[in-house]
Amino acid sequence: MLPERCRCWGRAADCTAQNLSTVPRVSPNVTQLDLKRNKIRTLLDNQFSGCWSLRKLFLQNNKIRVISPKAFAGLSQLRMLFLSHNRISRLLPHTFEDLNRLEWLILDNNRIARITPATFSGLRSLYFLYMLNNSLAKIPDGSLCTETPKLSWLELEGNRIRAVRGAIFQQCRELTVLVLRRNRLQWIQSGAFSGLSRLVELDLSLNGLDELPPSLFRGLAALQQLNISYNPLKEICPSQFESLPQLLSLSLEGLEIPNIHNVTFRGLANLSHIYFKKFQYCSSAPHVRSCKPNTDGISSFEHLLANIILRVFVWVIACITCLGNLCVICMRSCVVTESSAHTMAIKSLCCADSLMGIYLFVIGAFDLKYSGEYNRHAQGWMASMPCQLVGSLAMLSSEVSVLLLTYMTLEKYFSIVFPFSYRRAGRRQTASVLAAIWLLGLSLSVVPLCCKESFGNYYGRNGVCFPLQSELGERPSARGFSTTIYLGLNLAAFITIVFAYTGMFYSIRITTCRTAESSVCPRDVAIAKRFFFIVFTDALCWIPIFLLKLLSLLQVEIPGTITSWVVIFILPINSALNPILYTITTAPFQEKVKGCLHVRRPELSSRQSFMLVVL
Template identity: 30%
Template sequence: MENLAVLNLANLGIRELEQECFSGLENLVHLDLRKNFLKKIPKRVFRNMRNLHTLLLAGNDIFEAYPGSFDGLLNLPSLDLSNMAFTTIVEDMFYGLSSLMFLNLSHNKLTSIEDRSFTGAGKVQTLDLTKNDIAEFTGDIFSGLGELAYLHNDKYVFCCFRPHTVPEEQCLPAADEFSSCSDLMRNAALRISMWVLGFTALVGNLMVILSRCIYDRQSLKRSNDFFVANLAISDFVMGIYMIIIASADTFYRGVYSWNDEAWRSSWVCQLAGVLATLSSETSVMFLCMITADRVLVIKFPFKDFNIFKRYSKYISLSVWILGLLMAGMPLLPIDYFSSSFYSRSGVCLALPLTRNRPPGWEYSTTIFVIWNFICFVFIAFGQAVIYQAVRASQKLRKGRTTNDMAIARKLSFIVLTDFVCWFPICVMGLMALQGHAINSEVYAWVAVFVLPINSALNPIIYTLSSVDTMRKRKLNREKTFSSTTRSTVRTGSSIPQILRKELLFLSQPPNSVCLSTYIGSLMSARQMLTIAYQLAGSIDLLHSNGLVNGLVETDSVYVVLDQGIIKRVTAACVPMATEIEEDFSKDIRDFGLLVSKMLKAYTVAKKQHLAKMVNQ
């Protein structure tokens, strides 16, 4: 037995090894103990086996070893203890493995590694600790590994305590795109951007919400403004997310590596991830609603598309419910998400911009790449339709006007900000799906700066940019009111009396005929033009005084005739004061419908006249 070189004890049902059971086998080179029922490795079991080069233990369910359990294996170059049941690596467990170069402890149940566990194995160059859930360790975890060159772990925190002999690129996993060993946000510029954008989004959107809920409640009756208010709430939520992450970075400054796992698995991080997803998705959907509403109003100004006006509250509620479902789905106890959807990085985002395939990557790709790209295309197409419609209407009057260019710039800015926010994410996501590596700095800037920038810009684009327009409108109304007041003082009449005297009557005037009756006898375009021109003048006079007709129809319009010639056109109404833009728009739509009816009646009358002439 002294000259035995190879010993195969595999598949023998061995349950226990006694101390020094291999005594006298000093020349043994190969020992195979695979696929037995070993549970422990006792002390000094391999004593004096200095020539052993191969030790095979795979297929056992070993869960415990002791200090010095491998003592005596002076020339063993590698040791594979993977796929076993170790829970703790004790101090001096690998003492005596002076020639060991490769140590594999992967796929165990490790939760704790004691200090100086690797003492005596100073020549180890590769250490694999992957697929374990190690939670208890100190900064001296790798003490004694003076020649270590490759370190493989599940958590980057271990790389923060790697020996100086391990280059950063040879310690896996690599640091995430945001954090370092000391800070949650390793880039100072990103840290400052997070605070600036966070406060800008909070303050800007809070101003929008307060202004519309307190100082301009009437605007909420308009569907477009109601969507803008909901957009402000959505962007306000993004501001909360950014402040949460910025605050966590400040709280863990200098000691983040020790708290990385606790932070990413905390309910605060999960909440931050939900808020970020909720905000980004509802913001995109409300932009779609605003675009659709504007397209219908501008493209079809004389048609009564009131679906958004009548159901804006229900549409908004549906958007919020859908957003909550999208954001909250990963929190459900479903194996697909593995309860780690929002724990991929220190900033609690689940953007699919890496080649990794963590649990739920298909879901995040669908939401952040495919869905958002579809929304962006819809918004861009809608804004193009709006611009073309406005430009066409401008050309009918004065050609390329200053107002036309202002609208073009504003719409271009809206599309540009959406493009800057979502198009890079969509492209990077598609590149990642194809296996391309995304630079970590690019990923960090996109996630921390590009993604939330819309939340800071939207209140400027949709509300604050309208302040000057509102101010000019107010000045114009004050100017008109002042002019009317001066006329009232001179004539001793009130505004309603002036309007009634010049253009409007509460009842049918003498020598007049109702337009609904007269419309059938229209025989010339001049007659239509006269009626439309005078009626438009009456509506303009009302609107310039902050009043509306409310009912511009053929039954309420009267044509005063003198020997068949139109002398005057009046509209019976009781003018109403309002500040709601939709009320003014209704007058204009009704006016357009009335003109359309006259055109149709004129066409019919013309055809009948031509038919009579042919028959004669």
């Protein structure tokens, strides 16, 4: 006996998507009945009477709201019951009382708000209980397993459970998998899991737990997988995992762990997989075979600089930066120019830029030192004094260079735009300004070192010891400090330089337009090209840094790979090119060098000398 619209294969009846509003009568020898995707709203008492042989019953994707207490009466042979994707909001006590051989009960994606131990009375053989995405606000105070002694897998993900009390799982001695993921847990009583001696997997991720009792996992001797990711935990007790000798996988993703220490994971001898929020945390568990993330885009397990290109070019750029600036210092010292104050400023700029080269040399040296085993030293390196000092050296170089370029640009602007009313700074005045710039740059670079309580490990956030982007766990004072520097001081300096060079070119253009010389156009083009390259290199260096800082403040996730390329290739651009732009390629300086080398060359006219921009 089977409805006409249903199909039959052996002892299985398939009535899927037949617009049925009631349960059809089927032959007593049917062992599998599929009623998915129909319009059944109510399961009445004795609805399946006569289906004595039924072992699997599929009722997913209907519109079931009410299940009568005796709806499943007589189904003593039923092994699997699927009631997912319905509208069930309440399960009356003893609803499943006759299902003493039921092993799987699937109730996911309903609206169930409350359960009691009596809800599952009679389910003495239940192995798998799946209640994903319901509306449970609490688990009953009594033991959940009083009526289900064989329960092995309990899935409660996506509910509204706020607390777990001590007696809930007291009699769940057979439980091997417990999933409480994506609830609203704020509190778990100490000892709540102590009776789960056979538990293999525990998932507490994506909840609101801000602390874990130190003895929470005591008694879980068989536990192999633990997930506490994405909770607002303030810290993890060093002895938190010491009672988990069999743990194989530990997930701590999304957690800021300020007190992380090697002791926390030292007792986990069998741990083979661990998952953190930050790559730097992996150094706290060096014995674990697989740690994720295995890179922060800057460093890897083996190398301080993960990318081979970075490991090579850190030396190339360091050499170019240092040699170029040292060459200019020597040439400026040997070649006497008319403006000693300008020469003093150029030398000061070269000294600042040389510090960036020294910074890159140090990073390259420690990359070689830790080659092949960086993970073992990462935590110590980022917290070490050498890392702090080299980071402050890079900050000193960057800020002094920015301030010097701004000062030199303004000096040039006023001398060109207001040639008759502006009086150029003398040697003593220039020396005072340079000293003030260096003092300000030094102050900015050492403040994070002197105020550890406010700034934390400011320079030691990554392997290259240079903080370009803000992080969620960053202290407010450190965030405000870096924002003021990059989006305040440096951005203002960049805008000043752009407008100053625009003003200079406009002034020179106006002057040349008033003359009738045939060489006006070529000279304008030469000056325009020179100004363009100066502004372009500044933009190439600073705009990516501005964007990086702004995006990090907006909490946009920035791959660490970008940071590493910015630090090695973009940040030193000005330091490497400044000697060329401000000294070696300038016509007056070339004339002086050629004169010293006894190279004959016609003298420049007075008008040409005025029009050439001496940088």
